[in-house]
Amino acid sequence: MNEIGLRRRATVHDVARAAGVSLATVDRVLNGRPGVRAATVEKVEAAIAEIGFQRDLGASLLARSRDLRLTFVIPDGSNEFMASLADAVTRRAGPALSDRVHIETLRIRALDADALAQSLDNLDPRHCDCAIIVASEEPSVQAAVDAASKRGVVVMTLVSDLPGTQRRHFIGIDNVAAGRTAASLMGRFLPQGGKVAVIAGSLHLRDHSDRLAGFKAGLAAEFPSLELIGPVEGHDERSETQAIIGGLLAQHPDLAGLYNLGAGNGGLVSALESSSRSGAIRVIAHELTEPTRRGLKSGAIDIVLDQNPDGEIREAIAAARMLALGGNSATTTDPIEIGIFLRDNLR
């Protein structure tokens, strides 16, 4: 019943025929089982390359008769972005299930390195193929990532990276570039120069320290007339951030700009709006969430730099599927882009 001229896609049978070996041998090679001479392995691999065989992912998962099991580990607490990240996971879980991808979510206390390390330690490769974590850069976490990898649980980082470990992939924006972009916008907003304060969540978070580095570099290179104040750490908490902003406003009556490279934006907006200086200070924040939307609309915030949580979750799942088939995820996943939002292009 095949249409003429419409070639069937290659199967393991075709590989076996092309390599001049049996199905069993092809299977052993494909799934990395022992008992095949090196020369034979090469023959099979050559045949695969020659006829362009691609393993059928659906049939493969079907035959294994089990889903790909992913565990997302996401910080809990008042951080709205993390909440929207978790929501995105929930939204994707349903559709993913019909692709045989089973997703679980773990929420752990924000900025609690030991809690993160421990939940990684608890992951059993028999129940979890891949863990996707929002990492913080602390020794206990790094050790736990390497240990999990050694046990056979693939680890990927999300939003905040953990270079120098066994993590197989990072999904998130280029945070140095994000910081540079913030500097570039801030510099254009303040051609006359002035004081710019920087608030971070925690410099143990790689995304925050990268943004800071990019922002500093951007200011130094292009806008030396801006004077940087801080960074101050608000631990991504609403009330703590609000207190810090209040203090900065009181301490610097001539404050011209504010860059919050962490979370806690509810506190940022509240502090600005209750200060009578909202709109007079150029404000750049991160992540499009309820408080930053409110800030954009009221004029308290000028620009929001955003990473699309839905896109990140989608790419994480896609990367995990690729890894599960022994492929290289890096070659096929799309980079996550830095979104720039002002009042007029709110989505």
Added chain:
Amino acid sequence: MNEIGLRRRATVHDVARAAGVSLATVDRVLNGRPGVRAATVEKVEAAIAEIGFQRDLGASLLARSRDLRLTFVIPDGSNEFMASLADAVTRRAGPALSDRVHIETLRIRALDADALAQSLDNLDPRHCDCAIIVASEEPSVQAAVDAASKRGVVVMTLVSDLPGTQRRHFIGIDNVAAGRTAASLMGRFLPQGGKVAVIAGSLHLRDHSDRLAGFKAGLAAEFPSLELIGPVEGHDERSETQAIIGGLLAQHPDLAGLYNLGAGNGGLVSALESSSRSGAIRVIAHELTEPTRRGLKSGAIDIVLDQNPDGEIREAIAAARMLALGGNSATTTDPIEIGIFLRDNLR
């Protein structure tokens, strides 16, 4: 061999048991085949909802023993964005194949409605499940879309929509919002007012006419001190656009802003750079391509509004898969976002 407490996912067998019918009946319901009483259909659907059955997409495509066949119809010519769209299709074709999605690309002459209509007419539902087209809003195209739908080829629109036809889905940005965003940025760039020229490709393209509408509305609502010149149609061609810009520059020595809502950006940049007024005029263009990157870097262009071609192709494929399973694509696809690029956040 199932882990204790790890429930197996529901299958058609479970549905049959739960509904008290046979496998054959479940199958008839699932695949919309006739010969089932309405009451029985309801019983089955209730059972599906109750036990949370989700069809196994992989097994389904496997059993059908054929790939999902998609045909992308993309304009040819000097339009760099369309080229990058076609590239994105090519990039996705490989990975998609391992999900049993077979992709073909047709390039047709840009702005040639009859060529587009004819390639739609040529699509045979036995060789193509779904066509994804960059539409232009002309009667012959509209008729061809409806005819193809009637023949059994699902049609989706990409980049430029075709409302009022049988097209099942549109994938692209909200172009009215894009125009409004351009207006908002332009207005902020030119607080002292002035002349702003608008260049389009063709107002038969829905995306262009939508952008124009959004831009006009945005200026009228917020920046009445800006005087709009045009639109002039450059037909998305490099040389024609270059000539038009040259003419505008000569005719309006006091030109303050330029919004090219179409393609032909190579001509835009060339005209500006050879005019000695590059950098003195605020310029907003669309689509991140080689010429617009060059323009951003040289300062000839201030802002580029972008739709991510890779993201669009990804969503198109995802939507087609959903439609193929009888689902409603609109509920599961992510909206495409308007990217805003300046020199500093080039990707």
Added chain:
DNA sequence: TAAGTCATGAGGCACGTACCTCATGGACGG
């Protein structure tokens, strides 16, 4: 009442891969 129509059941084969068992034949050491 006989013939026909219709909803449903029962069961089987196919899809491409994973994974299992068993057979076979060659190489090698003693």
Added chain:
DNA sequence: CCGTCCATGAGGTACGTGCCTCATGACTTA
């Protein structure tokens, strides 16, 4: 020359779904 190990072949079953045929029993219509 015999026993052992090892690479490989042969062939089966299973996974969940699609699609086919055939049988059966209920109901309609002439």
